Amino acid sequence: MNQITPFPTVDATAAERFLDRMCEIIDHGATAAMISVGHRLGLFDTLAALPPATSEKIAAEAALAERYVREWLACMVTSGIVRYDPAHRTYRLPAEHAACLIRGAPLGNMAVFAQHIALMGAVQDRTLATFQTGEGTSYGDYPCFHQIMAEDSAQTVTDALFEHLLPLVPGIEARLEAGIDVLDAGCGQGSALIALAERFPQSRFTGYDLCADAIETATRRARAAGLGNIRFETRDLTGFADRACFDFVTSFDAVHDQKDPEALIRGLKGALRPGGVYLMQDIGGSAKLENNLAFPMASLLYAISCVHCTPISLGQGGKGLGTMWGWETAEAMLHEAGFGQVRRHVLPHDPLNVWFVARV
Template sequence: MNVQKRHEFDTAAAEAFAGRVADMLDAGAAAAMMSLGHRLGLFETLASLTDPAGSHEIAAAAGLSERYVREWLAVMVMAGVVDYRPETRDYRLPLEHAACLAGDAPFGNLAVYAQHVALFGKVEDRTIANFRTGGGTRYDDYPCFHQIMAEDSGQTVTAGLFDHVLPIAPELHERLTAGIDVLDAGCGRGAALLAMARRYPASRFVGYDLCADAIDFAAQRARTEELTNVRFETRDLTGYAEPGRWDLVASFDAVHDQKDPLGLVAGIHASLRPGGVYLMQDIGASADLEKNRDFPFATLLYAVSTVHCTPVSIGQGGEGLGTMWGWETAERFLRQAGFAEVERHVLPHDPMNVWFVARRGTAI
């Protein structure tokens, strides 16, 4: 073996690292199977059973093939997710494990994020090509991406929208109740905007997003619920500006993917009326790599950036700031765009994201 002579080879350290790599491989396999279990509703099925159950009973309750369910259960047992009693050959999902894996889990459904791990393999060939050519991708190169992001947004944004998010700008509730004009820039499937449209019928809501499939989904939801105060439009936000049109603009985990993030923030500033508010959520990591070692899901987020956020920006002709562009960069962009006041918040229920409240001037 050709070992560089920078220092004496440490056999114990090499063996320990090999053990870590083996653990990574096992954990990666468990995460991929966790994604599968989430999409098939297996965690919800296990959580609904009051007593330990055999693979036939679990499969029947889930409406799935027993042989495949049994193999999946074996993965979950080896990963320490599901308990197994060999004497009775039955399985149990402990309540403490269901608390972060099943349904509207009280600690957030972490199985949602396991879907990113499964997605990496689906786009690996395209990612390899990007490494070799420096090229980028489009949103529709990622199967199920909007569904994953809608689930993520559902628990980090929509679930806490009225109790945690909007209260960071205390004036918003009264203004929304009276009736104002609101834009969600990069609205995805529109869950947050739909929730606000239901809560505040006197206000008028518009959602823009680059992806037609996400907009179609949101528009259909609005029609189904007969919401007349909200509409959705497919729109590329590059160079966006509608001077003086909005009282409130929100963007949830959307700015860093753009072709020109600073240009978008500047366009939003120009599009707000005097006294208008920009509510911006993005990943709360630092722009400095060394400061992110203890940041939640840092490895996963850099991986998501490698296969999605960076190439999507590059694919639009952008510089590819990436998922971990940093709260410092976001705050600098807001100030460069001309916002008179910029506040930064980290919410107790959501340590992974940062929330900015940026105000334009003084209300007239």
């Protein structure tokens, strides 16, 4: 018979305090899952456009079932996101809250990131299996993944392209206006590349991504925009070895998921013509856990790494560096690839990400 180890003596006050903390964590997790529901159904956008309204009015405006909307609203009220007036049975979303919860929000739509919480629940059984077997996953294991990443990229990259990102590369806008060849490696649904193609009609743009569904969406969007200077192709970047055919290469939050990030970076350098530039974005956390204790949303990033980024790499036979592989690792790989100049940038409005400008 197994012996039961006596429970050790604990500081009762500290234990109660941690119990309260655990209750908060679980409660906030449930709220995050419901924020994802509200985002996908457009409920925050509906609330922001209405004066104080009843659940019946909100449901009618959103074309949703009132009973479910009322229950969702109760979660939003008890979590402090939505205000409730019991005298009139009305709900309202304060403008200060809408500023980071609706599409096009001035502070960025944080509800987009809440979708990762819901996705983790959806793939939990698959995640449990990876822990038990050590195997990896494939992109097809994650429902709606490319849509979530497209929304994330639209805020982090596309919306910042012309005001914040291109200025990191002195002289690149003049070259784009004159006409150069541009590659986005790991382009997803292509929103950033399409924005560039629209702004710079004299340049030629190519987007590669492993996932056919993302490329299909990107191609459809480019055609709808009437763009003749852009093409998308489904392509596994493992062993990428195009030679001296691009003037400007970008990758946005794509390198750490690869089977062999070092080889990809070397391949991208080889694809640049003399005078070419590589703009690389990745997560700005450190390779050292102890340096990330105060990093913004570090727990979420490690969780995403555990559920997605690490197993996706392992599933390709890669090293599984993970989301928090570290800016130090990325910078070292750029130098080792032979780039003559590497500059690292962290933007004041975006502490989560790091941007490298590497020149041949």
